[in-house]
Amino acid sequence: MREIDTGLVRKTVKDLILKANIFLCPDIKNELIKKEKEEKSEIGKGLLNVINENIKVAARENCPICQDTGMCIVFLEVGQEVVFKGNYIYDEINEAIREAYEEGYFRKSVVGCPLRRENTKDNTPGIIYYNIVKGDKVNIKVMPKGFGSENCGATKMLKPADGYEGVVNFILDTVKNAGSKPCPPMIIGIGIGGTMEKSALMAKEALLLDINHKNEDPFYAEMEEELYTKINNLGIGPGGLGGTTTALGVNILTYPTHIAGLPISVNIGCHVSRHTQTEI
Secondary structure, three states, X not given: OEEEEHHHHHHHHHHHHHHHHHOOOHHHHHHHHHHHHHOOOHHHHHHHHHHHHHHHHHHHHOOOOOOOXXXXXXXXXXXXXXXXXXXXXXXXXXXXXXXXXHHOOOOOOOEOOOOOOOEOOOOOOOEEEEEEEOOOOEEEEEEEEOHHHHOOOEEEEEOHHHHHHHHHHHHHHHHHHHOOOOOOOEEEEEEEEXXXXXXXXXXXXXXXXXXXXXXXXXXXXXXXXXXXXXXXXXXXXXXXXXXXXXXXXXXXXXXXXXXXXXEEEEEEEOOOOOOEEEEO
């Protein structure tokens, strides 16, 4: 067994939040630079230039990449040989969020009640997912998720008879309906299978993958490529102003499902889809 103090988890989560909100992931950063060179629309090319300059300024000035510094989502993969000691781990994670948003001068965007809408004034609580895995390590992933893109996600319980074509059409319709709202170019996370909530969680987790990641199943790798091409052919373009760059990446995660169901979820990330991770 390995003991880990929850205070270390708090410090780690805080550092990850500060990093994620200021420094864009290298895979997305590099793809945006590449797309600026490849974009056919002059307006789109100009907007990508502004996006890339914003990323440089954020890193240089140590300030947020985007004013919407998101609601914090924390994924914990905890080895079954790990024993936590110290304060309750969820309390420590929320304290990490509180400290990071204060120290980083990040916007506090969380309301305590979805209908009464009173701001909690410290961006807590976060959303915490906890998964038990083999080993004696703890993998921590942090995703500050803005709601311009989050509001554009969708879930649908398709019929098995809807099949491949039904899944593809639902994904394309979701992206079309999103239009300029998720601040394109977008990253498209897709979850297929499981149950309603499992597909939604997989779609979110798909956004944590490197945008150049290819599904291990050739069938779904081809589907990712097909969707990537079709989405970029929609012409939404950077900022929704038209162009050839609508998606930076498409990632699919799948899970076995019931004979009577075909759950499908889409979660969209904006052009600064922020996440980072580490292991302790």
